[in-house]
Amino acid sequence: MNDEIVGIDLGTTFSLAAFVRNGKAQVVKDTSGNSLIPSIISIHADGSVFVGTEAQRHCLTDPEHTIFSIKRLIGRTLKDLEKDLPFIPYQIRENIRDDGRTVLTVKIGDKDFTPEEVSAIILGEVRRLAGNPTRAVITVPAYFDDSQRQATRDAGKIAGLDVLRIINEPTAAALAYGLDRKRNGTIVVYDLGGGTFDCSVLSIADGVFKVLSTNGDTHLGGDDFDHAIIQHVLDDKLNIKTKLDARAIAALKLEAEKTKRNLSSNDQAAFNLDSLPTLGTTPLEITKENFEHKIIPLIERTITCCKKALKDAGIKTTSVDEIVLVGGSSRVPLVQKMVQEFFGKKPLTSINPDEAVAIGAAVQGEILSGKRK
Ligand SMILES: Nc1ncnc2c1ncn2[C@@H]1O[C@H](COP(=O)(O)OP(=O)(O)OP(=O)(O)O)[C@@H](O)[C@H]1O
Ligand SMILES: [Mg+2]
Incomplete structure (x- = not known):
């Protein structure tokens, strides 16, 4: 065992x-x-x-x-999800259970599953x-x-x-960096994942963390960086105005994600059209400069969330002792640069941001x- x-x-x-x-x-x-x-x-x-x-x-x-x-559905009701529904492509139903509790189910084929079952x-x-x-x-x-x-x-x-x-x-991210060993202080955790952004302000007192405030955007993350690349490919590179089918969009997304990862460590990266022969045959070159230009407004939105979180916690940037970067999208060099500029301090990045x-x-x-x- x-x-x-x-x-x-x-x-x-x-x-x-x-x-x-x-x-x-x-x-x-x-x-x-x-x-x-x-x-x-x-x-x-x-x-x-x-x-x-x-x-x-x-x-x-x-x-x-x-x-x-x-994860967007777990523990929620249809009413909670009003704003999310346009983003959810699968069928969701609300059911009243024997104990009177309302549970959501998603339809997969002809069967219904609760979010708990899917997460399980x-x-x-x-x-x-x-x-x-x-x-x-x-x-x-x-x-x-x-x-x-x-x-x-x-x-x-x-x-x-x-x-x-x-x-x-x-709190977990702060624990990964051993920040619970600090006696006192203020920590900001900047978490830019795939679909969501979260900024949390934590205080630490005698090894115990307290969440002072949180702010974020439940629809802001690496997916939006992928969309920025897709848009750049379709508008600026291929000049395609027609609507694409779901399969082509999914294939573009997979390729955009690959290109994006490459741009975190290279000044340019190829965007292959192998799975999209109808759009072209020769791979496109995407430059980091063009990519960064497209994502500046997205990163600015994360900084606005940080400002709000600090304000709610009553903390000034100068009083922040450590900034912890988590979430795979915090690997994007421009994200690190803009966060450092805002806080006036180098964030902690030594632990893999998607593993912290x-x-x-x-x-x-x-x-x-x-x-x-
Ligand atoms: N090297 C990289 N450069 C740029 N983006 C990357 C890199 N590696 C991973 N990502 C992006 O990180 C995102 C996934 O991050 P993460 O694993 O933190 O998400 P998550 O925690 O599952 O999502 P969420 O925080 O929204 O719940 C994806 O958009 C992925 O493309
Ligand atoms: Mg995450």
């Missing part, structure tokens, strides 16, 4: 697990060395279930049986890759309410996990087990 405590970051776009072993944090990797599991599932009429990378492939070929971004399938895969531990610490956004936290707990239970603690993602939250959850597990020195 595996009685280690696993830390799990259940993300909107990616999920992953980590352990602290002999005082050292390590993320769980699959056989190809990937730690990030796409938070996507795909269920078919013949009963076959795909999770993660396998399910991602089905996004293109079988969108009706593929579900992503389930993702957690089950994370758990399997982690060697089937039974005890877990799972992270949630700081703004999650009781219902969203409880639903996340329930998802863990369905996946066979004893959820010892649900902790806030920004899972590592912090594992550190919390180590604390709970009494093994932390």
Whole structure:
């Protein structure tokens, strides 16, 4: 039996697990060395279930049986989701259960699944890759309410996990950097993920974190950077004005994401049209300069959120002791530059920004087990 405590970051776009072993944090990797599991599932009429990378492939070929971004639905009602509905491509229903509770379900093929059940399938895969531990610490956004936290707990239970603690993602990120060892101070956690942006202001007093304020945008993240590249390709490079079908849009998105990642470490990157032969044959060159020009307004929106969070916490930028960058999109060099300029201080970036939250959850597990020195 595996009685280690696993830390799990259940993300909107990616999920992953980590352990602290002999005082050292390590993320769980699959056989190809990937730690990030796409938070996507795909269920078919013949009963076959795909999770993660396998399910991602089905996004293109079988969108009706593929579900992503389930985190946006967990613990919510239709009324909560009014603003989100235009972004959700799958069918959602609201059902009143025997106990009077309202639950949402998503339709996959001819079956209905609750967000807890879908999340449990993702957690089950994370758990399997982690060697089937039974005890877990799972992270949630700081703004999650009781219902969203409880639903996340329930998802863990369905996946066979004893959820010892649900902790806030920004707190986990701060724990990953060992900031709980600081006696006192103010920490800003800037988390730019795939679909969402969160800025949290935390205080630390005698090793205990408190969330002073949060601000953010539930529709701002790496997806928007991808869209900026797609728009650049269609408008400036190919001059295509006609509407494309869902399959072409999905293929463009996959390619844009690849190009974007390359632009984090290169001044230019190719945008291949192999999967889109109707649009052209020769690969396009996208420059970092053009990409950055397109995303400045998006990054400015994140800075506006930071300003609001600081104002609500009654904190000036000069009183911030540490800035922690998390979320895969904080790898974009211009993001780091603009954050540093705003706070007038170099943010902490030494831990992989898409692994920090899972590592912090594992550190919390180590604390709970009494093994932390
Ligand atoms: N090297 C890179 N350069 C630019 N973007 C990157 C890089 N690596 C990952 N990303 C982007 O990071 C995003 C995923 O970030 P992350 O794993 O933090 O998301 P998440 O936590 O699942 O989502 P959310 O925070 O919205 O819940 C994706 O948009 C991905 O394209
Ligand atoms: Mg995240």
